[in-house]
Amino acid sequence: MTFEELLHLPAFSLDQPHKQAILLEQLKALTEWHRARCQAYQRLVDLIWPRSAESPAEVPYLPVGLFKSHRLVSVPDDQIAVTLMSSGTTGQRVSRIFLDRITAQRQTLALGHSMSHLLGRQRLPMVLVETRSLMKDRSQFSARGAGVLGMMNFGREHFWALDEDMRLDTEGLRRFLIRYGNAPFLLFGFTFMVWQYLYKPIERLGLDLTNGILVHSGGWKKLQDEAVDNAEFKRRLFDATGVRRVFSFYGMVEQVGSVFLEGEDGYLYTSNFSDVIVRDPLTWREAPAGRPGVLQVVSALPLSYPGHSILTEDLGVLHGIDDSPSGRRGKYFSVLGRVPSAELRGCSDTHAYGSNA
Amino acid sequence: MTVEVVAPDRGGVDLEQALQDLRRAPTHQPFSQGIVDFCSEFSSVLLRETEALRFPELRVLGFHTRRAAVTELQHHFEALASRDCVLVPRGLVFHIPPANVDTIFLYSWLLAALTGNRNVIRISSRQSPQTSLLLRIFGEVTRSGVGDEVRSTTLILRYGHEREVTAAISAVADVRVIWGGDGTVNDIRSIPVPPHTRDVTFPDRYSMALIKASEYLALDSLQRAEIAGHFFNDTYWFDQAGCSSPRLLVWLGGAEACAQGAQLFIAELDAQIKARRYQLPTGAYLDKLTFACGAVMDGGVIGYEARGNELCVLSLRSLQVLRRDHCGAGLLFQCATERLDDLAEIIERRDQTLTHFGFTTEELFQFAHALNGRGIDRMVPIGKALEFHRYWDGFDLLQEMTRRVHICGR
Numbered sequence: 001m002t003f004e005e006l007l008h009l010p011a012f013s014l015d016q017p018h019k020q021a022i023l024l025e026q027l028k029a030l031t032e033w034h035r036a037r038c039q040a041y042q043r044l045v046d047l048i049w050p051r052s053a054e055s056p057a058e059v060p061y062l063p064v065g066l067f068k069s070h071r072l073v074s075v076p077d078d079q080i081a082v083t084l085m086s087s088g089t090t091g092q093r094v095s096r097i098f099l100d101r102i103t104a105q106r107q108t109l110a111l112g113h114s115m116s117h118l119l120g121r122q123r124l125p126m127v128l129v130e131t132r133s134l135m136k137d138r139s140q141f142s143a144r145g146a147g148v149l150g151m152m153n154f155g156r157e158h159f160w161a162l163d164e165d166m167r168l169d170t171e172g173l174r175r176f177l178i179r180y181g182n183a184p185f186l187l188f189g190f191t192f193m194v195w196q197y198l199y200k201p202i203e204r205l206g207l208d209l210t211n212g213i214l215v216h217s218g219g220w221k222k223l224q225d226e227a228v229d230n231a232e233f234k235r236r237l238f239d240a241t242g243v244r245r246v247f248s249f250y251g252m253v254e255q256v257g258s259v260f261l262e263g264e265d266g267y268l269y270t271s272n273f274s275d276v277i278v279r280d281p282l283t284w285r286e287a288p289a290g291r292p293g294v295l296q297v298v299s300a301l302p303l304s305y306p307g308h309s310i311l312t313e314d315l316g317v318l319h320g321i322d323d324s325p326s327g328r329r330g331k332y333f334s335v336l337g338r339v340p341s342a343e344l345r346g347c348s349d350t351h352a353y354g355s356n357a
Numbered sequence: 358m359t360v361e362v363v364a365p366d367r368g369g370v371d372l373e374q375a376l377q378d379l380r381r382a383p384t385h386q387p388f389s390q391g392i393v394d395f396c397s398e399f400s401s402v403l404l405r406e407t408e409a410l411r412f413p414e415l416r417v418l419g420f421h422t423r424r425a426a427v428t429e430l431q432h433h434f435e436a437l438a439s440r441d442c443v444l445v446p447r448g449l450v451f452h453i454p455p456a457n458v459d460t461i462f463l464y465s466w467l468l469a470a471l472t473g474n475r476n477v478i479r480i481s482s483r484q485s486p487q488t489s490l491l492l493r494i495f496g497e498v499t500r501s502g503v504g505d506e507v508r509s510t511t512l513i514l515r516y517g518h519e520r521e522v523t524a525a526i527s528a529v530a531d532v533r534v535i536w537g538g539d540g541t542v543n544d545i546r547s548i549p550v551p552p553h554t555r556d557v558t559f560p561d562r563y564s565m566a567l568i569k570a571s572e573y574l575a576l577d578s579l580q581r582a583e584i585a586g587h588f589f590n591d592t593y594w595f596d597q598a599g600c601s602s603p604r605l606l607v608w609l610g611g612a613e614a615c616a617q618g619a620q621l622f623i624a625e626l627d628a629q630i631k632a633r634r635y636q637l638p639t640g641a642y643l644d645k646l647t648f649a650c651g652a653v654m655d656g657g658v659i660g661y662e663a664r665g666n667e668l669c670v671l672s673l674r675s676l677q678v679l680r681r682d683h684c685g686a687g688l689l690f691q692c693a694t695e696r697l698d699d700l701a702e703i704i705e706r707r708d709q710t711l712t713h714f715g716f717t718t719e720e721l722f723q724f725a726h727a728l729n730g731r732g733i734d735r736m737v738p739i740g741k742a743l744e745f746h747r748y749w750d751g752f753d754l755l756q757e758m759t760r761r762v763h764i765c766g767r
Binding site: 069070282294311313341 | 638639640654660
């Protein structure tokens with residue numbers, strides 16, 4: 001089955017055996033594709049994964065950190081249209097992902113395919129919980145910028161809700177709601193930003209977001225201090241604004257487009273173009289439903305860089321396969337957070353003396 | 358300026374005052390009765406402590422501070438003297454140990470204190486159970502009957518990276534002992550000291566093991582298990598992040614013998630790792646996997662073998678492709694070679710410890726002469742990589758802690 005054919009199947013409709021067969025074929029082809037075009041990838045696959053995969057779980061995977069330490073690309077430099085960079089604090093190394101036009105296009109189409117399941121085919125008026133200045137340089141994007149750009153496609157009449165200092169334009173938001181608030185509209189932002197820069201300022205303003213569909217992504221790490229999890233996030237937003245349709249998605253700059261979208265039941269579902277594999281951190285075999293492990297994500301999209309199978313540094317748990325009451329097929333799972341970072345002993349101080357350890 | 362003292366007593370002190378008191382304290386001769394008795398008592402208390410016995414590195418420290426070990430050091434010290442010289446303490450030694458190896462601060466202190474110096478030790482704010490335990494015992498012994506001398510001549514401070522504290526101590530130091538690798542050495546060096554002060558520095562180092570395949574293959578399985586156990590200690594006690602822990606394993610011999618030896622060795626080492634229930638946190642494993650995959654991608658790696666999360670062996674096409682960046686956590690580069698000269702060719706100044714098996718002392722001497730200073734500061738049998746010695750990183754620490762007063766009678 002080709003990518004185009006996958007696009008024509010309804011989203012979340014593939015049952016697991018069927019999906020595994022399709023994905024295996026796609027992933028094996030991608031492994032060969034990148035082997036032929038990226039020497040570093042070829043060396044790795046030939047040495048560590050000499051055997052042909054017989055299931056998606058046997059497809060070679062790259063630890064996500066490699067995109068920080070290595071420049072992994074499968075197209076000539078003059079075909080790189082966009083370079084994506086992961087967010088990271090100062091001093092941290094960031095991932096660099098190189099997209100050519102066709103890969104970027106596949107990402108857009110795949111994301112649209114999953115999102116239209118949620119949003120319908122019409123573009124909705126859209127609030128971006130972001131600052132317009134994020135979009136200045138169009139050849140290099142942060143993960144945030146790429147996420148926003150990708151999501152902008154699903155909206156119209158975009159309203160940028162924040163100024164450069166992350167202050168909410170409350171008056172602008174009121175005007176947007178007067179104009180569009182009586183029919184479905186879309187809100188998008190990163191989880192922490194939605195909480196900090198949208199929810200907190202409007203908590204007591206009585207704004208009505210009942211018709212809004214809020215899509216957000218980015219994880220709960222920054223909200224842990226405030227003991228805010230997904231359920232609390234939704235409850236507080238609903239109490240303050242009446243917004244009911246709130247969906248997170250799990251995605252990463254290394255696999256833009258093939259996101260895992262939250263269903264009404266709070267679980268994450270796999271798109272037609274992607275799947276998740278939960279691995280036991282001792283045996284690295286697939287963990288059964290209910291047992292937490294390290295998440296591996298596979299995607300049929302990346303052609304310009306060898307990122308179709310990635311071992312993340314996130315922990316998650318599978319809840320079931322093909323048996324969700326929501327009617328969505330395939331696997332459904334939750335993300336539990338990051339694998340705690342390692343602090344080994346040793347003679348060389350890991351913190352520079354000049355910094356504060 | 359108030360700083361936190363963690364031994365001999367706990368509490369805040371005014372740094373200027375404390376340094377002044379320290380400099381005014383009466384001096385003691387090298388290997389004075391007071392210091393020798395202190396070490397002996399410290400050793401007994403440490404080795405009686407059940408909590409300490411859980412940590413092999415603390416047992417070793419207890420062994421090195423025994424009266425017999427200290428007496429042996431004293432003999433070495435006396436041998437350093439000559440008829441026309443008196444060896445005297447340098448004065449005040451400022452120790453800056455690494456944050457992550459819990460016992461080094463005491464070894465560093467031991468040689469300086471035994472030779473009659475006064476000591477200031479900086480302990481980092483991060484603290485392991487091992488360090489806490491050592492500090493508690495150290496404090497206890499200073500308050501006991503044999504503690505007087507150390508009480509007045511040693512000050513252990515805990516602070517972060519405040520430059521003004523380091524600067525104030527540096528200003529009165531006669532020797533600074535700077536551990537912690539390149540970054541720390543460079544940072545501390547930028548803080549001025551009096552013109553006569555010496556810095557003894559311990560920058561980032563690289564270490565390796567060398568095995569003669571024919572000798573190894575001649576061992577029975579019990580002996581092979583013993584070697585693997587020793588190698589485990591060298592490598593895993595500090596998660597392979599100790600500067601003398603081997604990161605490269607070189608097999609000397611014909612290709613077939615080396616391959617056969619390597620196969621046996623990896624199986625034995627894996628068995629030791631499992632028998633001792635050594636386990637790596639998932640985060641450390643993922644970092645190691647990333648490093649290993651990156652090394653394969655960069656080329657020059659012709660073999661990849663993983664045994665659980667804890668051991669990963671990357672075979673190199675030749676020693677020439679060796680890279681010295683490393684992730685620790687149980688990753689070994691491995692290479693076979695027929696001539697020792699091939700190893701000599703790639704040795705550089707950064708290379709510190711060569712742990713060996715299957716070589717005669719003469720062969721090792723020959724190798725050292727062949728290297729002629731290019732690199733390698735010590736060659737010790739497998740199992741002794743982490744063993745502290747007066748000779749370290751090319752220094753004789755007993756000598757570094759003393760001055761020679763030359764006396765010509767007429």
